[in-house]
Amino acid sequence: MSFSFSSGAPRRPSLLALALAGIFQSGAAWAVDPFTLKDIRVEGLQRTDPGTVFASLPFRIGDTYNDEKGAAALRALFATGLFKDVRISIEGNAVVVVIDERPIIANVNFVGLKEFDTEALTKSLKDVGIGEGKPFDKALADRAEQELKRQYLTRSLYGAEVTTTITPIERNRVNVSFNVSEGEPAKIAEIRILGTKVFSESTLLGLLEQTTSGWLTWYTKTDRYSRAKLNADLETIRSYYLNRGYLEFNVTSTQVTISPDKQSISIAVTVSEGQPYTVTGIKLEGDYLGREEDFKHLVYLKPGEAYQGEAVATTTRAFSDLFGTYGYAFARVDSRPEINRETGQVVVTFVAEPQRRVYVRKVILSGNSRTRDEVIRREFRQFEAAWYDGQKIKASRDRVERLGYFKDKEVTIDTQEVPGAQDQVDVILTVVERPTGAITVGAGYSSQTKLSFNGSIRQENVFGSGNYLGIDLATARTGRQLQVSTVDPYFTVDGVSRAVDVFYRTTRPINTLGEEYQYVTKGGAIRFGVPFSEVDTVFFGLGYEQTNITTSKGLPNSYFLFANQFGQRSNSVPLTIGWQRDSRDSVISPMKGRYQRVNVEASAVGDAQYARVNLQYQQYFEITNKITLGVNSELGWGVGLGGKPYPIFKNFYGGGLGSVRVFEAGSLGPVDVTGSYSGGNRRFNTNAELYLPVPGSGNDKSFRIFGFMDAGNVWGSDAKEKVSFDTIRVSAGLGLSWISPMGPLRLSYGKPIRKQRTDRIEKFQFQIGTAF
Numbered sequence: 001m002s003f004s005f006s007s008g009a010p011r012r013p014s015l016l017a018l019a020l021a022g023i024f025q026s027g028a029a030w031a032v033d034p035f036t037l038k039d040i041r042v043e044g045l046q047r048t049d050p051g052t053v054f055a056s057l058p059f060r061i062g063d064t065y066n067d068e069k070g071a072a073a074l075r076a077l078f079a080t081g082l083f084k085d086v087r088i089s090i091e092g093n094a095v096v097v098v099i100d101e102r103p104i105i106a107n108v109n110f111v112g113l114k115e116f117d118t119e120a121l122t123k124s125l126k127d128v129g130i131g132e133g134k135p136f137d138k139a140l141a142d143r144a145e146q147e148l149k150r151q152y153l154t155r156s157l158y159g160a161e162v163t164t165t166i167t168p169i170e171r172n173r174v175n176v177s178f179n180v181s182e183g184e185p186a187k188i189a190e191i192r193i194l195g196t197k198v199f200s201e202s203t204l205l206g207l208l209e210q211t212t213s214g215w216l217t218w219y220t221k222t223d224r225y226s227r228a229k230l231n232a233d234l235e236t237i238r239s240y241y242l243n244r245g246y247l248e249f250n251v252t253s254t255q256v257t258i259s260p261d262k263q264s265i266s267i268a269v270t271v272s273e274g275q276p277y278t279v280t281g282i283k284l285e286g287d288y289l290g291r292e293e294d295f296k297h298l299v300y301l302k303p304g305e306a307y308q309g310e311a312v313a314t315t316t317r318a319f320s321d322l323f324g325t326y327g328y329a330f331a332r333v334d335s336r337p338e339i340n341r342e343t344g345q346v347v348v349t350f351v352a353e354p355q356r357r358v359y360v361r362k363v364i365l366s367g368n369s370r371t372r373d374e375v376i377r378r379e380f381r382q383f384e385a386a387w388y389d390g391q392k393i394k395a396s397r398d399r400v401e402r403l404g405y406f407k408d409k410e411v412t413i414d415t416q417e418v419p420g421a422q423d424q425v426d427v428i429l430t431v432v433e434r435p436t437g438a439i440t441v442g443a444g445y446s447s448q449t450k451l452s453f454n455g456s457i458r459q460e461n462v463f464g465s466g467n468y469l470g471i472d473l474a475t476a477r478t479g480r481q482l483q484v485s486t487v488d489p490y491f492t493v494d495g496v497s498r499a500v501d502v503f504y505r506t507t508r509p510i511n512t513l514g515e516e517y518q519y520v521t522k523g524g525a526i527r528f529g530v531p532f533s534e535v536d537t538v539f540f541g542l543g544y545e546q547t548n549i550t551t552s553k554g555l556p557n558s559y560f561l562f563a564n565q566f567g568q569r570s571n572s573v574p575l576t577i578g579w580q581r582d583s584r585d586s587v588i589s590p591m592k593g594r595y596q597r598v599n600v601e602a603s604a605v606g607d608a609q610y611a612r613v614n615l616q617y618q619q620y621f622e623i624t625n626k627i628t629l630g631v632n633s634e635l636g637w638g639v640g641l642g643g644k645p646y647p648i649f650k651n652f653y654g655g656g657l658g659s660v661r662v663f664e665a666g667s668l669g670p671v672d673v674t675g676s677y678s679g680g681n682r683r684f685n686t687n688a689e690l691y692l693p694v695p696g697s698g699n700d701k702s703f704r705i706f707g708f709m710d711a712g713n714v715w716g717s718d719a720k721e722k723v724s725f726d727t728i729r730v731s732a733g734l735g736l737s738w739i740s741p742m743g744p745l746r747l748s749y750g751k752p753i754r755k756q757r758t759d760r761i762e763k764f765q766f767q768i769g770t771a772f
Contacts, residue, residue: 032090034066039094046101046172048082053097056080065095073097082135102135106173112180115155121148136174141166148178156224158262159183187213187223189264193237195252195271198244207240208233210267216694225256225265234269241273242309247339247346248274277307277339277346286352289326295319299350307337307346319352324390327357329415329425359387361424367431368464371405375466376429378490379403381534388415388425395534397429404587405461406431408702436461466490481505489529497529501543507649519549519559519649527576535583539599541576547608547649556676562648570647572603572610584620589702589739590630592622608647612638612681628691634712636683646717651679654714657765659685661710662731662750664760669714670721671758678716682723685712689735702739708732708748730754733763 040061042053056076059069070088077086077097085100108131110118125131129140145164152160160182167175191212193204205211210222210229217223234251241249255268279301288295298318300311316333323331332353339346363384365373379399382392393413401411410432418424437459458470468487473480483503491498502524527541547570549563577600584593595618602611615635622628640646656665669680691704709732715721733750747766752759 044099245276245306652683680716
């Protein structure tokens with residue numbers, strides 16, 4: 001919280017007051033003949049250093065004293081802000097300065113404060129002169145009280161009362177106490193939009209950020225009135241009409257009424273819709289650098305269609321961006337509609353003034369208190385001392401946002417002219433950091449295995465270096481895992497990344513007979529990622545794995561046969577190569593874009609010789625600015641090499657979050673004669689999710705509900721295991737995802753649509769974490 005008033009100078013007496021004070025003082029300092037000073041005495045000091053007083057006086061012993069110097073001394077001493085009253089007396093050839101010090105603030109406290117952070121408020125008050133050790137000024141305290149009341153009004157706490165109590169204590173000190181009675185916030189009880197004929201009132205109300213009270217407004221606080229938010233909502237309504245041809249739409253009046261008890265607010269907005277207009281022509285005027293054809297391809301308006309304000313704005317931005325690509329950072333592009341009210345037609349003219357070509361002097365970073373500058377700068381494609389390029393600046397912003405270290409939609413770039421240099425600009429990148437560490441706990445429940453748990457500690461931006469460090473722990477009836485991973489995204493200055501994994505896993509595939517057995521895998525891997533374009537990366541890696549199949553009671557038949565043929569212990573040296581393309585607009589809550597991945601793993605030496613491939617395709621479609629459709633598909637395939645069978649411990653598994661929900665994790669695929677769910681060498685799953693914002697969630701785009709449909713299965717290498725549509729499992733349900741204040745939350749509840757008698761069902765699954 002911050003205060004808008006100045007820490008202003010203390011109250012100063014007027015010249016008239018000074019003159020009157022001088023007239024009525026004994027031994028008045030006024031109307032005296034000039035004389036040579038023999039002595040200067042200061043009386044009344046308790047805490048102030050006498051040197052502070054003497055330094056403020058415009059005369060010294062031996063100087064000639066007169067009325068002007070006396071008046072100047074009073075002004076200088078009052079200007080220090082340390083004194084409540086100052087008098088000057090003349091005794092012979094001596095000047096006596098009598099001081100009445102201001103009390104010092106011993107303590108500032110708040111009683112009844114809940115809405116604001118006490119520590120932040122204390123700091124704000126100290127910055128304006130009201131804090132421990134500061135001279136007390138009643139005028140500043142009164143202004144602080146009024147400002148605090150004003151701040152409560154911005155939170156819809158119209159009944160809030162603030163009373164300032166000043167308590168004198170020993171040694172000329174005071175305690176300042178702000179006693180607050182906040183009351184309950186006023187809530188929006190009714191919003192009316194009057195004058196609508198073309199669109200229904202309910203349709204327009206659905207566009208607004210501010211709402212009446214609902215079941216979630218305790219969290220979103222969208223039912224609290226704000227003038228700024230109301231203005232934004234009015235602009236949203238205006239844009240809605242402009243995008244549908246109503247060029248002359250206007251908000252004629254806005255009335256906000258608060259109830260006598262200051263607990264409820266009613267808002268009434270009256271609008272004039274006007275008539276719709278159809279575009280009949282588009283013109284280009286001004287200087288287009290001889291590239292008119294290039295600009296014409298960027299026009300989003302089409303003759304014969306209704307006028308669309310958003311299309312006009314998009315065209316204007318596209319023109320400006322294209323000018324920026326040519327180095328014209330300050331190009332002006334205006335749209336001028338020429339309307340014909342009789343025919344309801346409009347001709348839109350785009351007028352361009354490219355101004356001057358510029359280059360970038362400096363790139364300035366702001367808001368990254370934890371993330372190091374170099375982590376952000378290495379993502380920049382616009383370099384200092386180079387010609388301004390709008391496309392490179394946009395690419396820089398997108399790359400910084402895709403890091404995932406900053407809040408969604410809170411990475412902005414501004415261009416600022418350099419004073420005195422017409423051909424130079426500074427590029428200012430502003431970010432808002434978010435917690436990049438997470439302690440995640442996941443759980444699932446089914447009637448067969450009861451509860452299962454997994455957890456991880458991950459930090460995507462260790463010490464602000466941009467490096468990743470993760471520790472994954474998992475425990476369930478089906479096995480345990482410990483994995484430590486680290487990633488350096490800029491192992492070389494060219495952007496080659498290096499990842500190192502060390503892991504230890506014990507696995508007990510689901511066994512319906514309940515016997516005890518397990519296999520243990522330990523090893524590590526190193527891989528490098530080489531960027532080939534802004535969105536494409538190729539990966540190369542080498543690893544070592546050792547797998548030991550135990551011979552404890554109840555070893556499944558498939559594991560027994562493998563161990564009997566190749567031994568209990570198997571070593572492999574897998575080589576990996578992969579490709580990834582990521583063009584999503586956000587890694588946190590994507591609304592549009594595509595993610596593609598191919599990974600090939602092969603081991604041609606060692607006891608286990610195999611090859612397997614993983615393919616993934618992910619696409620997000622922005623249906624509206626609030627609704628997104630996400631589609632994800634994954635395909636896995638493995639084969640044995642050198643005449644050896646595919647190692648069973650390299651099988652794919654399916655089911656659970658990230659696969660086919662509703663089916664228990666790891667339960668899809670063939671079941672051997674001992675009742676073991678041991679996965680298979682072939683896997684396919686596809687997921688579709690329709691994301692909608694949670695009603696009343698405001699601008700929190702990470703808080704979404706979704707409907708899902710999953711399909712897929714896992715197949716073994718047995719000839720009887722045929723990949724066919726009949727064997728596909730299908731589920732559907734609802735879910736909730738949210739980057740909550742505690743951390744990421746994801747849960748789902750659904751039912752199977754296609755299943756088999758042996759399938760294990762887990763209708764409810766969730767994962768929650770704590771951010772840090």
